[in-house]
Amino acid sequence: MLMSRCVRLARACVCAIVLWLVCGGSAMASPRAVVNLDIDRQGNVTADFHLPAGTRVVRFKEATVDAARRRWLPADSGLVMEGNAVTAADGGEISRLRLVIGRAQQGRLRSYDALVDFGDGGVAVYSSYLELEMPTAFVLAKPGYVRGNRIAAGAAMVPQEGAYLYMGPLTAQRLAGGSILLDRRTPPWVTTELRTTLPRLAHYYVKALGWRRPLRPNIMLVVAAPEQPGASYRGDVLPGQSIRLALTGGDWQTPSEQRRLMLRQMLAHELFHVFEREDGGGADHGRPWIHEGMAEYAALQALRATRLAGTPFVVEALDERINQCLARLGNRSLTAVEPTSSEQRLFYDCGTLAFALYDRYSQVQPDGAGSYFKAVAPVLQLDGDAVVNLMNRLSRDAVPSAHAYIGQLLAAGRLDDTTPLETVMTELGIVNTSGRHANAVYARAVLHYLLANDCSGGRGYWTLPEGFRLDGRFNCRTVSDSPTISHAFAIDLRDNAAQAYERIRADCGRAGATVPLAGPGDMRLSLACDKPIDAVPMAVHPGRLP
Secondary structure, three states, X not given: OHHHHHHHHHHHHXXXXXXXXXXXXXXXXXXXXXXXXXXXXXXXXXXEEXXXXXXXXXXXXXXXXXXXXXXXXXXXXXXXXXXXXXXXXXXXXXXXXXXXXXXXXXXXXXXXXXXXXXXXXXXXXXXXXXXXXXXXXXXXXXXOEEEOOEEXXXXXXXXXXXXXXXXXXXXXXXXXXXXXXXXXXXXXXXXXXXXXXXXXXXXXXXXXXXXXXXXXXXXXXXXXXXXXXOOEEEEEEEOOOEEEEEEEOHHHHOOOHHHHXXXXXXXXXXXXXXXXXXXXXXXXXXXXHHHHXXXXXXXXXHHHHOOXXXXXXXXXXXXXXXXXXXXXXXXXXXXXXXXXXXXXXXXXXXXXXXXXXXXXXXXXXXXXXXXXXXXXXXXXHOOHHHHHHHHHHHHHHHOHHHXXXXXXXXXXXXXXXXXHHHHHHHHOOOEEOOOXXXXXXXXXXHHHHHHHHHEOOOOOEEEEOOEEEEOOOOOEOOOOOOOEEOEEOOEEOOOOHHHHHHHHHHHOOOOOOEEEEEOOOOOEEEEXXXXXXXXXXXXXXXXXXX
16 A cells, blocks of 8 residues: 555656646746648648737747748738737737748748748758747657757657758658758668768867857758759758758769768868857858859868868869869959859859959968968958958958959959969969869760850759750750750760860851751751850969869
8 A cells, every 4th residue: 555655656757747748847837839840742832820828929030021921821800910929810819820931832832941841741840930929839740850969759749949840751860960851762872971971070170160159960962853863962050050952863872982972071060060050140241252262262171181182182182173263253353253053053053263363362471370261250250341451451462463354253244364363373282273164064064055055044054974955944945954064066975075175266256157966866956156155264273282
């Protein structure tokens, strides 16, 4: 009998503790909103808020105009949304509020941080956009919860700030100082690569940048179109020290040294953006080439320092970016580049060139920083004008003869003379001005020229073993079906694009001119080439790295 009473007493104590925790640790619990999150077969997510009795105003922690109107669609009529508050149109009580986001709406959004769609029935929702000023608890139809290096599962939770709630066929794994959320179609070699690479890069960045705060990055890996050929990727930095990585194409299913290095470089680039977002103090650089160039050059430095890539790979990558910049920038400055899909790569390539120069300028100063990361740390908190002024000052001190050119490159509309750049980089030991461009530079020049003549929207292509698949989705005429081509003027673009480029320079640029193209099988077509092709400047190659 005594034992039975002790057991009952112990159970009562446990129940009391659980009730105390659920109610927020107080005897008189605050009114609590319960949010049911569910996902249907099409990947549409519904957030169904059940509100305490007597609720007349629902206030989101995030501004409703951003978190709800732009990211979520209200599913109920009779509600008025103003600022971060929701009220009933008739002034009455609100017992329920439903917000819906569907795949159709996701496609129209320019922000990727509210919901990550894994495309295979799985989603991850950033819960901070759904939290109210009153205590908020979440009930998941298909539960899962990931934040930092804490992963748990359960039917109901109160996540901390910066949490992602996930539902569907996804797998969460802990890492040292972070976590990864995986699409079930993720190749095993990619999982292994992320588990080994992420901690090394995170540790290196923390040390190199002198960080004093915890870093627990979350990686959400989306696998798209595994049934299609090719291997492309995209990365986006999200709130809560999180990164969305999308791997598109079936070639990712098979490991190779090239794809392994692509994945490492993408991860290093996006992880630097996490530091930029966390440590930038809300600074808006206002110039995409600063944002992307800083991270692209940092990724190359980090891969070399951690030995995740050898020096030859880093030199070749720097070579490619500098030459792609020089080949496509022409006599424009970086501020004259439009942020369109066809020009966006210039922000990465020319931004890499700008920060390679910045790195070298910083090291040759009497009080040189000693490393790129020590030199770039202050830049994280500067606006765009301040970054340009800093680069101008350093260039004036390092190479006075090239100061005017650097000023034009960073701030003016056109470049009066591109010749000094070769002198600048040679004097700084970054490049030697000799040799020819790699085949990829000429192939890119030819392909973008052909697409510019046939399309009026964004232009791009995919590199495949059998040739180049043109992206004909943007107001194209002849290539609207996105054909794969391998030859122009019967010249193989895969290994002799320079000859094809010279042939276009000789035969095109006049009324009625056309270029014959061929591809796998019996694919044949002809494109107009009545406009002259842009000149490709002298090739430059890295000498010693800064």
